[in-house]
Amino acid sequence: MGSTTPPNFPFARPQAWDPPAEYKKLRTNQPVSRVTLWDGSTPWLVVKHKDVISVLTDDRLSKQRTRPGFPEMSAGGKEAAKNKPTFVDMDPPDHMRQRSMVEPLFTTEAVDKLRPHIQSTVDHLLDAMIDGGGERPVDLVGKFALPVPSYIIYGILGVPFEDLAFLTQQNAIRSNGSATATEASTASSTLLDYIGNLVNERSKTPKNDLISKLVTEQVLPRHIVHSDAVQIAFLMLVAGNATMVNMINLGVVTLFQNPEQLAKLKKDPSLVAIFVSELCRYHTGSAMATRRVAKVDIELDGHTIKAGEGIIAATQSASRDEDVFSEPETFDILRFASKEEGGRGEDWYKAMGYGWGEHRCVAEPLARAELEIVFATIFQKMPNLRLAIPFDEIKWTPPKKDVGITELPVLF
Ligand code: HEM
Numbered sequence: 512m513g514s515t516t517p518p519n520f521p522f523a524r525p526q527a528w529d530p531p532a533e534y535k536k537l538r539t540n541q542p543v544s545r546v547t548l549w550d551g552s553t554p555w556l557v558v559k560h561k562d563v564i565s566v567l568t569d570d571r572l573s574k575q576r577t578r579p580g581f582p583e584m585s586a587g588g589k590e591a592a593k594n595k596p597t598f599v600d601m602d603p604p605d606h607m608r609q610r611s612m613v614e615p616l617f618t619t620e621a622v623d624k625l626r627p628h629i630q631s632t633v634d635h636l637l638d639a640m641i642d643g644g645g646e647r648p649v650d651l652v653g654k655f656a657l658p659v660p661s662y663i664i665y666g667i668l669g670v671p672f673e674d675l676a677f678l679t680q681q682n683a684i685r686s687n688g689s690a691t692a693t694e695a696s697t698a699s700s701t702l703l704d705y706i707g708n709l710v711n712e713r714s715k716t717p718k719n720d721l722i723s724k725l726v727t728e729q730v731l732p733r734h735i736v737h738s739d740a741v742q743i744a745f746l747m748l749v750a751g752n753a754t755m756v757n758m759i760n761l762g763v764v765t766l767f768q769n770p771e772q773l774a775k776l777k778k779d780p781s782l783v784a785i786f787v788s789e790l791c792r793y794h795t796g797s798a799m800a801t802r803r804v805a806k807v808d809i810e811l812d813g814h815t816i817k818a819g820e821g822i823i824a825a826t827q828s829a830s831r832d833e834d835v836f837s838e839p840e841t842f843d844i845l846r847f848a849s850k851e852e853g854g855r856g857e858d859w860y861k862a863m864g865y866g867w868g869e870h871r872c873v874a875e876p877l878a879r880a881e882l883e884i885v886f887a888t889i890f891q892k893m894p895n896l897r898l899a900i901p902f903d904e905i906k907w908t909p910p911k912k913d914v915g916i917t918e919l920p921v922l923f
Contacts, residue, residue, distance in 0.1 A: 517553050520546035520823070521584070521799065527907035528761070528768075528794070528914060529840075534558050534828035543812045546823070550589070554582040554802075554821030555814070560832035560861070562812055563801070566824040567868035572803035574870065576600050581804040582821030587692060595738070597746040599800075599870065610873055612729055613743060616667065616721060622876040625667070629884045632662045637892045645923035648899035652760060652919050655889075657683055660755035661748075663881060668744055669720025670709065678705065678748075686753040706744045710737060721747065751874055754796040757908075757915035758878075759885055761794045762787075764905065764916060765842055766890075767898060772844045777894065780887040785847040785854070787882040791864030793842045794914050798827035801866055826863035827914075835861055893923035 522531030537544055542559040557566050566572060575581065576592035583589040592600075598609035615621060636655050643649065661679040670678060684690045684698040709722055714730070714737075717723035725740040735743075766773040776782050801824040805816050816822060831839040836846070837855055848854025865872035872878065890896060898905070899920040908915040 517545035517547045520548055520556060521911040523910035524914060525910075527905070527910070528764070530795075530827045530831060530914075534825060534831065538828060538832060543814050548582060549585060550583070552580075552582065552821065554580075554823055555811075555816055556823050556825060557811070558825045558828040559812075560829040560835045560863070563824040563826060563829040563863065564867055565811065566803060566822055567801060567866065567870070569803075569809065570603065571805065571807050571809050572822060573602050573806050574600055574606070574803060575602055578804045578806075578819075580819040580821050582802045582823055584799055584802075595742060597742050599746065599750065603869070606869065609735070609739070609743065612725065612735075613721070613747065614873060617874045617877050619876045622880045625663075625877070626880060626884065628666055629663055629881055630888070632666070633659060633884050633888050634892075636662075637889060640923070641892065645893070645895070645921075648920035648922060650918055651763065651921045652756065652917065656756045656759035656919070659759060659885060660752055660881060663877075664747055664752075667721050668709075668747060669713065669718055669722050674705070678702065682749065682752055686749065702748060703741065703745055706748070707741045710740050710744065747874075751872070751878055753915070754913070755878060755881060757796050757913065758790060758794065758882055760916035760919050761796075761914065762790050762882065762886055763889070763896070763919065763921075765790065765793065767902075769842055769844075772842070773890070775844060776886065777890050780891065782844060782848075783883045783887040784879070785859065786844045786886060787879055788847045788859035788862060789842065789844055790882070791879075792830045792836070792846075792859075792862030795827040795830040795862070795864045796913050796915070797864075797866070797872075798825065798913055799823075801826050801870075826866060830863045896921055896923040898922075 518533070522533040524530060525532050537556070537558045542557070542562055544556050545553045546556045547553050557563055576583070576596065581592065583592060598606050601609065636658055640649060640654050658679055661682055662675055665675055665678065681698040681701050685695045685702070690698070710726060713723040714726045717727050722740070722744055725743060729735045730737055730740050766776065776786055803822045803824070805818050805820050805822065807818050809816050833839055836857060843855065845854035846857050847859040850856040865875045899922045905916060906918040908917060
């Protein structure tokens with residue numbers, strides 16, 4: 512390596528939907544390397560599946576963003592790191608203590624009970640689109656992908672229905688990347704104030720929802736204080752939102768790019784669960800979240816990572832690791848079907864779309880259920896769903912950001 516400056520990171524996606532080409536080269540030539548971030552810092556970058564697992568399960572590495580050397584991806588991120596942390600940014604034992612307060616909501620059994628609520632939300636939004644007519648272009652992002660996850664999580668939190676549209680709009684402003692920093696932070700404060708008021712109301716009159724549960728089971732017995740409950744509820748509101756929106760849009764477009772696979776899914780909606788697994792492997796979202804800083808010196812693949820040095824575990828690269836997935840660049844709806852069923856018989860759990868280890872997405876069963884219901888329903892209700900613009904005109908997220916789509920005019 513010598514004294515050459517490590518390459519700038521994040522790398523850019525060469526074409527809108529493909530991961531950066533650098534990942535493949537590094538997997539072959541330099542699986543553990545250094546990169547240069549916006550602030551001149553040079554954390555480690557880990558790109559092989561086995562090493563990403565090793566980083567994300569090593570308790571000698573910390574997620575606390577207040578530790579010197581923690582890799583921050585922007586000036587805004589560095590500022591935000593000073594705020595009171597949510598459990599995403601905590602280490603054991605605090606992390607599990609808070610995570611376990613919401614975990615019961617997202618078990619497979621709990622999510623199965625939510626499926627009717629998810630189905631009716633999806634049906635309601637699609638029916639409203641259908642009532643408006645499909646002969647003129649409609650933006651699928653605004654009318655569908657954006658409201659689906661918000662409406663569902665608001666239902667779980669116990670936000671009154673009449674406030675949904677306003678809060679969804681605030682959430683979009685804070686995360687869509689086109690608002691100014693001031694607009695985004697005003698929207699965040701608006702949401703935090705709103706949740707704070709709701710926590711107060713539910714403290715007086717508890718109902719059957721997550722906020723009431725946090726108040727009665729955690730705040731009143733003094734396991735956490737009022738502001739912790741607000742933070743946890745806020746985290747539920749914002750954590751998966753942008754990623755969910757992206758995955759819905761990406762799923763639709765990826766199926767348009769692969770019409771024979773779309774035909775398979777339309778014919779047999781029971782393929783939807785393995786389709787969603789492949790979607791979350793192929794388009795590994797939230798790919799900049801998996802960062803750590805070393806608390807002590809560690810060895811990784813023959814390199815010494817010193818205490819105080821940052822590490823970025825490239826989940827997007829791990830999901831394309833040729834040692835784990837055959838023809839990883841191919842989108843194959845049957846990848847995770849068994850060989851007897853004509854699939855590749857690969858293990859869906861190994862795809863890195865939801866991270867790995869103790870911080871693996873707490874809401875994975877919910878996110879999967881939402882995507883399954885969306886994709887088992889949308890092409891049944893709108894069998895003629897198609898792009899209203901040429902493919903080349905689709906608006907993708909900037910090449911150095913998580914893969915996503917910001918506007919998607921469709922006809923149906
Ligand atoms: C398709 C949608 C989603 C994807 C791809 C996704 C992906 C991820 C990933 C990669 C992580 C790991 C981050 C890390 O290691 O720091 C994560 C964590 C997390 N996700 Fe999701 N997520 C999705 C949906 C959701 C939803 C809907 C919610 C909330 C309702 C949510 C809440 C969280 C929380 C709270 C964490 C932190 C877990 C922890 O630190 O223990 N996610 N997610």
